[in-house]
Amino acid sequence: MRSHYCGQVTEQELGNSVTVAGWVHKRRDLGGLIFVDMRDRTGLLQVVFDPDFADMFAEANKLRQEFCVQITGEVRARPDGQVNARMTTGKVELLAKEITILNRAAPLPIDYNQQVSEEQRLRYRYLDLRRPDMNEKIQFRARVASAVRRFMDSQGFLDIETPMLTRATPEGARDYLVPSRTHKGKFFALPQSPQLFKQLLMMSGFDRYYQIVKCFRDEDLRADRQPEFTQIDIETTFMSAAQVRELTESMVRSLFLEMLEVDLGDFPVMAYSEAMRRFGSDKPDLRNPLELVDVADLVKDIDFKVFSGPANDPKGRVAVIKVPGGASLSRKQIDEYTAFVGIYGAKGLAWMKVNDRAAGVDGLQSPVLKFFPDAVVTELLERVDAHDGDILLFGADKATVVSEALGALRLKLGQDFDLVSSEWKPLWVVDFPMFEETDEGFFALHHPFTAPIGVSADELRANPGAALSNAYDMVLNGVEVGGGSVRIHDNAMQQVVFGILGIDEAEAQEKFGFLLEALKYGAPPHAGLAFGLDRLVMLMVGASSIRDVIAFPKTTTAQCPLTDAPGVANPAALDELGIQIKP
């Protein structure tokens, strides 16, 4: 029904007869002629209807926005002054000779050129997706998926499907449950990830596995969460952490080169401890030049408990962020930042303006200056390399609170002071603590199948708090785009980890018996990683929500305004499943 896509009709076709099929994007009547921008997925093409062809012109006169039409015509150069350099097809136009209206369109319920509510956009998603901007984002995503597959195929990875109807997974989030009809009263769970299955595939000898796969979490949603999301899931056998990183880094690098013509270069590798120390975050945004500087050693003897307390507490932290130009902040602005860090549990935000460093203490302005001996002030200014016009912002509290509060403040300051560079800044974060210790016991920082670094099962049991895990996160511009680890392939080690996590033998057997059993039969060393495809694509296209890179997303209340899902179930169906709705 077409000889060319709209976007393919360029000067090379001058004088040729071409047929296009698509939609009326815009119609203008001008000087007795009708101009139509025809649209398909490749772009726009200007079509001109001349009243000299009377029948056709009468038909063209019926055209309204979003009519679906087929047009045959002759390609000619646009008159001088009408050339549009921003369009691929901007030098030509199609002089229509024949037109067939394939389908009419009622007036649109949403206006492409106006801000429309998210609800309306999702309800009329098929129209929303016709907007060139949205259409291109979804096309881009498809090309990303294709490029990923080509790369993985070239590296000998096998695309193997894992079950969607499976057992509750131990990732910690809430599972979506699926009642079983043949086993009444029992439930499948939709996978939060194919974690255990991909490990089993390595034990089956498939060596290199990948899958672009839907995963499910029934959590309360945020802007970048969806009930169902897509992972690029990878697992390898006989490869070290560094090898997995090298391979997946090279995948992402080639993806950016191919899709965006951006060379990400080699990714720096940073220990978790360094990331927390310098950036207060395990996913630091390196586009932001601000850093946290530790000063506990300077203030541990001063006569100001707010600082000296945490400085002398092994679990405390005192750190400072220096903001160039920040001395201009008003009292009110500082109060706003104080309220901001309060969200993260900080009880205050001490500050020090550097108005005239050469003037020594006299050139400073700070409510806490009186507590600082001159020598300490000198050393402090030295350490943060303060210049006139800077402000120093202090955090002093438990280390977790300081890191989190200043880490968040750093990002906010980066935005407010326009310090964030426009480069791409990837890195690897490694050497995570194996466990997080809380009052309720140990929790796995990654998941319970992550191997520790360089300790035996006995050593791990003896001192779990000190162990580092052989995990790695890929961070891009402050967003965790992927994470993975070397897995435990030793039955004894796996049992010790379950034990540390407070999973007793009966529970381990009940939940993970099949894994423990599988580890008895020559399970190979294996390691892997999973990328969040939605987030990766969102970053690449510069979208502000993953909803813009998913064809049919749900709302933040996990609902679909288009199909009106979830819906009421047939009572007979529930009967067959042996369940009922609670009164």
Add this chain to the structure above:
Amino acid sequence: MRSHYCGQVTEQELGNSVTVAGWVHKRRDLGGLIFVDMRDRTGLLQVVFDPDFADMFAEANKLRQEFCVQITGEVRARPDGQVNARMTTGKVELLAKEITILNRAAPLPIDYNQQVSEEQRLRYRYLDLRRPDMNEKIQFRARVASAVRRFMDSQGFLDIETPMLTRATPEGARDYLVPSRTHKGKFFALPQSPQLFKQLLMMSGFDRYYQIVKCFRDEDLRADRQPEFTQIDIETTFMSAAQVRELTESMVRSLFLEMLEVDLGDFPVMAYSEAMRRFGSDKPDLRNPLELVDVADLVKDIDFKVFSGPANDPKGRVAVIKVPGGASLSRKQIDEYTAFVGIYGAKGLAWMKVNDRAAGVDGLQSPVLKFFPDAVVTELLERVDAHDGDILLFGADKATVVSEALGALRLKLGQDFDLVSSEWKPLWVVDFPMFEETDEGFFALHHPFTAPIGVSADELRANPGAALSNAYDMVLNGVEVGGGSVRIHDNAMQQVVFGILGIDEAEAQEKFGFLLEALKYGAPPHAGLAFGLDRLVMLMVGASSIRDVIAFPKTTTAQCPLTDAPGVANPAALDELGIQIKP
């Protein structure tokens, strides 16, 4: 951890030092040496341990089946007489220099060389999948998926994901339901196919869509059914039925060439009516030379109601299958075939043996011969081209019964008489009736979104029974591997079809309101097709069940012996979902 895969070590590596990692497939102790067949996903490699290297030999002596090991050694030629021509690595062996036991294996619960129950195979699936035969099948499947994707990519198709949590789909089978937590008392359904979403994608202007996607049906299982199965799902805009067939046929043809070095040639296209007439089936196995021959016109006046009744009934059918060599069938064998057609509702199976055609009626043997005038017999033998030694088997009943019974009998006879050729025999079946008329009304033979051929909405409403649908099934060796259609893109036509199917306006609005709405805004002509990937791969690898080409399938009671899914749900989780198990 390796320099080579096991299967890569050939004569080209003679004298080289290589490192392999994998599993002990078999160990033999012979002449003071230890021989180990090392296995990875690429195949087997013979490794020799020599007692001259004492430490290593002691370590090798610990090896048992399925130990996971890393071995470095020197590649040398196998001694004369030990060459194994059937193995890629059969001319060489690895003289071990270093060995590291990566993981030990307990004695296996399943024996690779013995027949093991399906239940045990699935319970220890990770071991079952290590068997070279099974491992290769899953690897083959991955390569098929990859080849399909490469083909679709090359044709400009976009891989776009559709939702898994969606609204009940109208395909007719039972849905898997997923209770919603945020909308208590309501349910998502897992998709039986992405049918409506792919149509919406065409309305969104994506032009060419494909997806290799999980679909779900909660049906009682048979050998070739699974609760979750995988479709190669395809949809196109502005393409005719013939173009969709050409494109998908060329995909399958290139797949067979690439994977099996088989040229399927051009697929014949056969009308549904011809398929039913000649083969009694809408998915005829063309490897089987037997055909049904209609003889109603010959017997409509004979004095035998069993034949003349159906012959004079517009809904009746009288047909015959001629089986070369069938005259040798015993009375008992004929009785067995009679019982067999009884399964399909046939009330009997009249037969006629052609012992000596030259002898005329005297050369025949049949309980019904007495009802046939000589002239009719002559014409009958002429029409079926009977030869000495043939048997004719008759079906006379309602057309549906005769077609189904003789269609099944044809397949059975083909097997029993070893008539089925070993070629690949694809074809397209087209021109299906739009509706099936039953006492309870009209049913869609495909699905309610299938367009009719060459009638307007009004003409369709006037005579639904006569309409043909613009649908097409791809059949390979008697298996329907794919099916599709041109879809309705016209709101009025869609409403008429819903009306004929007895879906009233309120129900149509409730169930398909969003589709009817979408059809108002310039929906383009579109058409598509879906392949059953599991079945296609099963055929290609010659497996007898789709379970053998699925890494982690369910049993016939929709259960997973490996993970023990479905499992008991946490009562608190059910509480949150607002559902309870029926007492």
